[in-house]
Amino acid sequence: MSLDRRVERCKIAGFLALVLATTAGACATDVPGVGPGGNLDASTSDAPKIAADVAGTDTASPVDVLAGQDLNSVADLPPQDSGPVDTGVFDAGPVDTGPADTGPLDVGAVDAGPADAGANDPCVQKANLFNATQVKALQCTTQFQCFHPASSQMLCPCQIYYSDATLDWQNLTDVEAEAKPLKCSLQCGATCGDMATEVGVCTTGKCETITPTCKQLDAFASAALAEGKKCTADADCSFQASNSLGCGCGTFTSIKAIGPGKPLFKYMLMLVNAYKNLKCTSDVSCACPKLTGSKCVQGLCQDLQ
DSSP, rough: OOHHHHHHHHHHHHHHHHHHHHHHHHHHHTTTOOOOOOOOOOOOOOHHHHHHHHHHHOSOOOOOTTTTTSSSSOOOOOOOSSSSOOOOOOOSSSSSSSSSOOOOOOOOOOOOOOOHHHHGGGHHHHHHHHHHHHHHHHHHHSGOOOOOOEESSSTTTTEEEEETOOOHHHHHHHHHHHHHGOOOOOOOOOOOTTTTSSSSEEETEEEEEEEHHHHHHHHHHHHHHHHHTTHHHGGGOOOOEEESSSOOOEEOHHHHSSSSTTTHHHHHHHHHHHHHTOOOOOOOOOOOOOEEEEEEEEEEEOOOO
């Protein structure tokens, strides 16, 4: 065989060997989508495309960017509160559980008058103190207490009768003495009454100063004398007094009740003074019996003849 012939045969044998080797490798390693040697086969496997689509790196396939979005509904935009911020202090006080006031609304006029500046006036202060003392001094429980004369108003000349039981004489005069240096200008009111013809009477728990009639004076004196005859023992009935305002006849009374200096004695002097100044006369018989003494009988002094 010639040299050229032998070279031709070697080339054919080498080609067949290469074909057999390639076919054998394909049978042993070929899988779907993967070619010989592990190369990706885009025509037989979709996994690379799926992965690219999921990761967002696939720019070839269109992406549905409207999926899951509501394009028809209108956005819910409620109106915003643009009012001022409440910065007031929080009320931490107790809850008012009292009944609600259902009364009518007070629509009266507002007092727009000038402020009362008299509260700090020394004269006004003294006058208020005098008036407060006076209110107490006029309180009475019996007719026979209203015989003590004193000023009707601070620094005024008029007088009225106060209750001897409740009058704080020293306090009343002290207030007036303290007010004099202040030279207070006060209104003393009406013209003063005549204390010479006036007496004090207890009316509804308060002393009042009146100008009595002669009959009233007789009745007042009779009641006072009956009060003065109250006794607990014969020894009490040792004070002799007039049995009436019009006559000088004597009668025995209790020295403990109507003796000199006693309130009832002072009350009788007030009555006698008014009786004389009113020029009263009596229709009582003035034939005076002669008395020998007195005894306490059933709690009253009884004259003995």
